[in-house]
Amino acid sequence: MLSDKTIAIVKSTVPLLAEAGTVVTEHFYNRMFSHNPELQDIFNMANQRSGRQQFALFNALAAYAQNIDNLAVLKEALARINHKHASMHILPEHYPIVGGHLIGTLKELIPAQFTPEVEYAWREAYALLADICITEEAALYAHSKNNHGGWSGTRQFIIAKKQAESELVTSFTLVPVDGKAVITHKPGQYLGIKVKPTDAQYSEIRQYSISQQSNGENYRISVKKELVPAAGIVSNYLHSLDEGSVVELYPPAGDFFLRANNKPVVLISAGVGQTPMLAMLQTLLSDTTNQTVTYLHACENTQQHSFSQFLVEQAAAHTRLNHYTWFNQGGEEAEFTGLMNVSAVAKQLPLGEGDFYICGPTGFMAAIKQQLLALDVDAARIHYEVFGPHQDI
Ligand SMILES: Cc1cc2nc3c(=O)[nH]c(=O)nc-3n(C[C@H](O)[C@H](O)[C@H](O)COP(=O)(O)OP(=O)(O)OC[C@H]3O[C@@H](n4cnc5c(N)ncnc54)[C@H](O)[C@@H]3O)c2cc1C
Ligand code: HEM
Numbered sequence: 001m002l003s004d005k006t007i008a009i010v011k012s013t014v015p016l017l018a019e020a021g022t023v024v025t026e027h028f029y030n031r032m033f034s035h036n037p038e039l040q041d042i043f044n045m046a047n048q049r050s051g052r053q054q055f056a057l058f059n060a061l062a063a064y065a066q067n068i069d070n071l072a073v074l075k076e077a078l079a080r081i082n083h084k085h086a087s088m089h090i091l092p093e094h095y096p097i098v099g100g101h102l103i104g105t106l107k108e109l110i111p112a113q114f115t116p117e118v119e120y121a122w123r124e125a126y127a128l129l130a131d132i133c134i135t136e137e138a139a140l141y142a143h144s145k146n147n148h149g150g151w152s153g154t155r156q157f158i159i160a161k162k163q164a165e166s167e168l169v170t171s172f173t174l175v176p177v178d179g180k181a182v183i184t185h186k187p188g189q190y191l192g193i194k195v196k197p198t199d200a201q202y203s204e205i206r207q208y209s210i211s212q213q214s215n216g217e218n219y220r221i222s223v224k225k226e227l228v229p230a231a232g233i234v235s236n237y238l239h240s241l242d243e244g245s246v247v248e249l250y251p252p253a254g255d256f257f258l259r260a261n262n263k264p265v266v267l268i269s270a271g272v273g274q275t276p277m278l279a280m281l282q283t284l285l286s287d288t289t290n291q292t293v294t295y296l297h298a299c300e301n302t303q304q305h306s307f308s309q310f311l312v313e314q315a316a317a318h319t320r321l322n323h324y325t326w327f328n329q330g331g332e333e334a335e336f337t338g339l340m341n342v343s344a345v346a347k348q349l350p351l352g353e354g355d356f357y358i359c360g361p362t363g364f365m366a367a368i369k370q371q372l373l374a375l376d377v378d379a380a381r382i383h384y385e386v387f388g389p390h391q392d393i
Pocket of ligand 2: 039042043044056057060061080081084085088090091094095096098129130133388389390391
């Protein structure tokens with residue numbers, strides 16, 4: 001428990017953090033990576049360069065300081081962080097390193113305001129937050145290790161099959177080298193994959209949503225090639241690997257998954273955002289309920305339309321599945337042309353009771369959320385996944 005005094009001091013420093021802006025987190029990362037260069041093997045250095053992770057950490061710290069007397073409001077945000085941390089095997093011993101650099105940063109950047117009294121309050125507050133994270137992450141690690149097919153840290157998997165799904169996306173079926181079972185994942189969850197691409201300075205960890213339902217034997221991920229020059233460190237490296245190559249995986253994690261509540265479900269994706277939807281779709285269609293499933297997907301053109309054959313087959317086999325596709329560039333096969341417009345199929349959707357799951361670029365997800373809200377879908381029934389550090393939409 002924090003004292004009233006500590007709470008008051010930490011809350012009073014929120015404006016200081018806001019004024020310093022991302023300068024604080026930039027300084028923090030520079031400091032941490034120069035003192036602890038080994039952490040560059042854990043952090044996504046491309047996110048560092050693009051500033052996306054700086055923004056995420058800064059937001060988390062500001063939200064924490066702001067809500068220090070009511071941490072319940074941060075429950076969801078913390079769960080998301082804990083799952084992301086678990087997918088990279090962040091351990092208790094990492095917390096004092098990060099905490100030390102955080103305090104050091106504030107001391108160096110705002111020495112006049114960061115008095116010994118303020119420092120003491122921040123140390124106490126950080127220790128509490130670290131404890132919460134360590135406890136939650138320990139529970140996730142225990143689950144991954146102690147359940148059938150589970151493991152701790154990295155485990156070697158062989159690329160048993162590579163399957164081109166479209167012009168940009170290729171699926172990889174990953175089978176454990178030890179030939180044993182793999183732990184069940186919830187449909188929508190992702191894997192942390194650790195590789196050291198040829199010529200790369202550091203090991204790299206990235207998350208990829210599992211693109212099939214759980215089968216106890218293997219996982220499948222479907223990866224989009226990055227076309228931005230000098231980017232695509234991991235995705236393009238994976239595309240370059242042959243069947244038979246070995247990669248390292250952390251156990252499944254993630255708080256974006258299908259709720260088992262027997263309600264009708266609407267899955268909405270754009271581009272490679274299809275991947276968690278496929279796991280959800282397969283799971284839904286193999287369950288014993290008779291709930292309707294609607295799948296709306298948007299993609300650039302037919303060449304970039306992954307899993308089209310699979311969807312046609314599923315719709316033929318299951319009358320409770322309806323699916324609609326928007327092709328931005330139109331074309332002969334286009335059912336809908338241009339950007340996705342949910343109201344075009346609104347009559348077919350369970351607007352008043354269904355659960356809506358969205359995955360795709362953040363601009364796409366924000367637009368779809370607005371469309372759903374305009375159709376009176378309750379915000380609490382809209383769930384989404386960002387393929388990068390989380391952003392509110
Ligand atoms: C929960 C989750 C699930 C995901 N699931 C999938 C999935 O199923 N399939 C999939 O394909 N991807 C998925 N991703 C994304 C994936 O983790 C990677 O982010 C993606 O493959 C790109 O990684 P990379 O190493 O290939 O590219 P990176 O080299 O990391 O580059 C990524 C982006 O960073 C930016 N960037 C890189 N270098 C610079 C620079 N110097 N300056 C400015 N900007 C730069 C560019 O915008 C570039 O496009 C998921 C991500 C998350 C968080
Ligand atoms: C209490 C302290 C911490 C807070 C508040 C915090 C907060 C965050 C947040 C908000 C994210 C982004 C989550 C998302 O993807 O949406 C994140 C990701 C991450 N965190 Fe932490 N974190 C803490 C401690 C640590 C520690 C101790 C480490 C280990 C060195 C660590 C390593 C990482 C890494 C590697 C990522 C992913 C970054 C990326 O891939 O770009 N964090 N954290």
